[in-house]
């Protein structure tokens with residue numbers, strides 16, 4: 001490499017620290033800036049499968065740590081308003097290949113990636129980029145709090161509502177494809193004593209869930225509901241909790257009332273629109289995007305973290321291979337990733353149609369299907385195959 005390039009990454013969740021690891025390994029000087037004052041906790045389990053596991057394998061021995069933190073969930077159980085189980089899907093039938101694929105709590109994965117990089121990468125917490133101006137010499141970056149600095153490259157790994165994307169490409173509405181629903185997730189006590197299982201209660205247009213976490217020592221509550229576009233402040237948690245409450249007004253079946261009450265006190269409440277990001281290009285000048293910021297497939301796809309891990313590996317590898325010619329590297333990154341991204345985004349579209357049922361009749365049909373094993377086996381085999389194909393849909397180069 002001609003000179004040590006300075007790279008600024010916005011976002012310290014999955015994509016940011018994973019890219020920081022690979023860039024540091026390839027000889028880049030890396031700074032990560034995160035808007036939150038510390039690593040953001042919260043969220044459900046995320047899946048890692050296919051080539052993303054190969055990527056983890058090469059990351060300084062963390063694959064064992066990630067496997068140890070596997071949630072070891074056994075399956076999803078659908079309950080009626082009285083809590084009676086009406087049907088069940090095993091993890092294997094949801095496309096998870098036991099012993100190969102991994103499901104890990106999102107924040108456990110964040111911590112592992114952060115621990116891997118914290119001694120070699122500079123992390124800045126509680127700050128955000130306010131402007132990026134490109135000059136011959138580099139990208140001059142201004143921050144909310146830190147002094148302006150010049151970097152060779154700026155990477156937006158700052159999620160669905162990416163700040164770097166807005167600063168570089170404009171309003172997110174151009175790129176957001178809504179899937180018509182909203183999700184909220186929060187931590188609570190495992191008061192139902194769930195044993196490595198998830199319970200889902202479905203009513204038309206809405207789903208309520210509870211999921212045991214960290215070897216049943218705690219749980220996550222979930223509300224998912226269809227809605228027209230909602231206007232709200234993304235940093236006003238109380239207003240978002242009110243939106244969830246409003247969506248479930250008058251619904252008291254199963255644990256709905258208890259979960260709504262618990263949600264009010266949750267400190268790691270997560271709320272977002274279920275949407276995907278589709279962009280004609282992810283790069284402009286010295287800036288490129290990674291993970292959800294560029295190609296979020298939606299949490300329902302289960303593929304967001306795998307895409308982020310693979311994207312980080314490919315982007316860093318192409319930057320190394322192009323020997324600092326970032327224009328060439330960004331083109332190669334997009335060419336390698338685009339088809340892989342598209343296949344995985346398709347899973348998100350498919351899942352959106354199955355997590356929420358639109359009518360009582362559809363719920364009845366679904367429950368009926370659970371009682372006809374052959375139907376279950378055939379349909380889940382097809383889904384498993386599609387997920388496995390998408391998750392392996394890229395050939396990794398040895399950079």
Ligand SMILES: Cc1cc2nc3c(=O)[nH]c(=O)nc-3n(C[C@H](O)[C@H](O)[C@H](O)COP(=O)(O)OP(=O)(O)OC[C@H]3O[C@@H](n4cnc5c(N)ncnc54)[C@H](O)[C@@H]3O)c2cc1C
Nearest residue numbers: 011013014015034035043044158159163291292299304305
């Ligand atoms: C709190 C939380 C909970 C989640 N829960 C789930 C879940 O249950 N299931 C699921 O499938 N996916 C979940 N996701 C999304 C999932 O993490 C991603 O789909 C996937 O891992 C790809 O990660 P990413 O790093 O690209 O984006 P994200 O994980 O969304 O991370 C983006 C990071 O950028 C930071 N950021 C945002 N704005 C700025 C800014 N202006 N400056 C600097 N940093 C900024 C955010 O605080 C965050 O740390 C969650 C994300 C978050 C942030």
